[in-house]
Amino acid sequence: MYEEWRSELPYVVAWRSVTEARDGPTRILPDGCLDLIWREGTVFVAGPDTTAQVGEPVVGRRHVALRFGAGTGAMVLGLPACEVVDRQVPLEALWPEAEVRAIAEAGDPLAALTAAARRRWQGADRVMVAVAGAARAGLPVGVVAERCGLSARQLQRRSNNAFGYGPKTLHRVFRLQRAVALARGGSPFAVVAADAGYADQAHLAREVRAMAGVPLGELLR
Numbered sequence: 001m002y003e004e005w006r007s008e009l010p011y012v013v014a015w016r017s018v019t020e021a022r023d024g025p026t027r028i029l030p031d032g033c034l035d036l037i038w039r040e041g042t043v044f045v046a047g048p049d050t051t052a053q054v055g056e057p058v059v060g061r062r063h064v065a066l067r068f069g070a071g072t073g074a075m076v077l078g079l080p081a082c083e084v085v086d087r088q089v090p091l092e093a094l095w096p097e098a099e100v101r102a103i104a105e106a107g108d109p110l111a112a113l114t115a116a117a118r119r120r121w122q123g124a125d126r127v128m129v130a131v132a133g134a135a136r137a138g139l140p141v142g143v144v145a146e147r148c149g150l151s152a153r154q155l156q157r158r159s160n161n162a163f164g165y166g167p168k169t170l171h172r173v174f175r176l177q178r179a180v181a182l183a184r185g186g187s188p189f190a191v192v193a194a195d196a197g198y199a200d201q202a203h204l205a206r207e208v209r210a211m212a213g214v215p216l217g218e219l220l221r
Helices: 075-076 097-104 107-121 126-136 143-150 153-164 167-184 188-195 201-212 214-221
Strands: 002-006 012-018 024-030 034-039 042-046 053-055 064-069 089-092
Touching: 012 107, 012 214, 024 097, 034 075, 034 107, 042 097, 064 107, 075 214, 089 153, 097 107, 097 201, 126 143, 126 153, 126 167, 143 153, 143 167, 167 188, 188 201, 201 214
Parallel strands: none
Antiparallel strands: 002 012, 012 064, 024 053, 034 042, 034 064, 042 089
């Protein structure tokens, strides 16, 4: 069972899951986000991914979490997102142990996560929100930099801090998300490639395998 809903914090989604007996291995695709996760009394950060993460199911395991979009998670954590790319880091390595223990032992861990995030909330960086929107729309890096009034180097540095990687990788992540959504909606793969912004179907196939670890057809199954 998995469900998600909009958090009270801007650009943040709350979610929870319980692994059921019928569930198979999970393949979590990169999404340009950073998650703060409670799992059975432990709390950790799931950093932004560049490739899919695959997990084996443990029946009955519970998760509750906050997923930070638009580059907002790094400010809450208090460190550049590039330091946790493709990593899962125990929260006590980043925050005071007593505070993390209170979250871990809370009767309502999601409320505790939200309260902790709210205390550290610094607002969303409007430039990084614009960068995320431009990357999601598939705009070239040069256009993104120009619209945000940044040099290419400045854009790279700020994107690394906010998202964990630069705008080119962010663009690839969002393009993959678009492609998978179109394919799951029933579009033929050639149409998916064109509509999602790939050069051709072969380009789509290479990118999906590189980032998801399996061909698109297998991913959909």
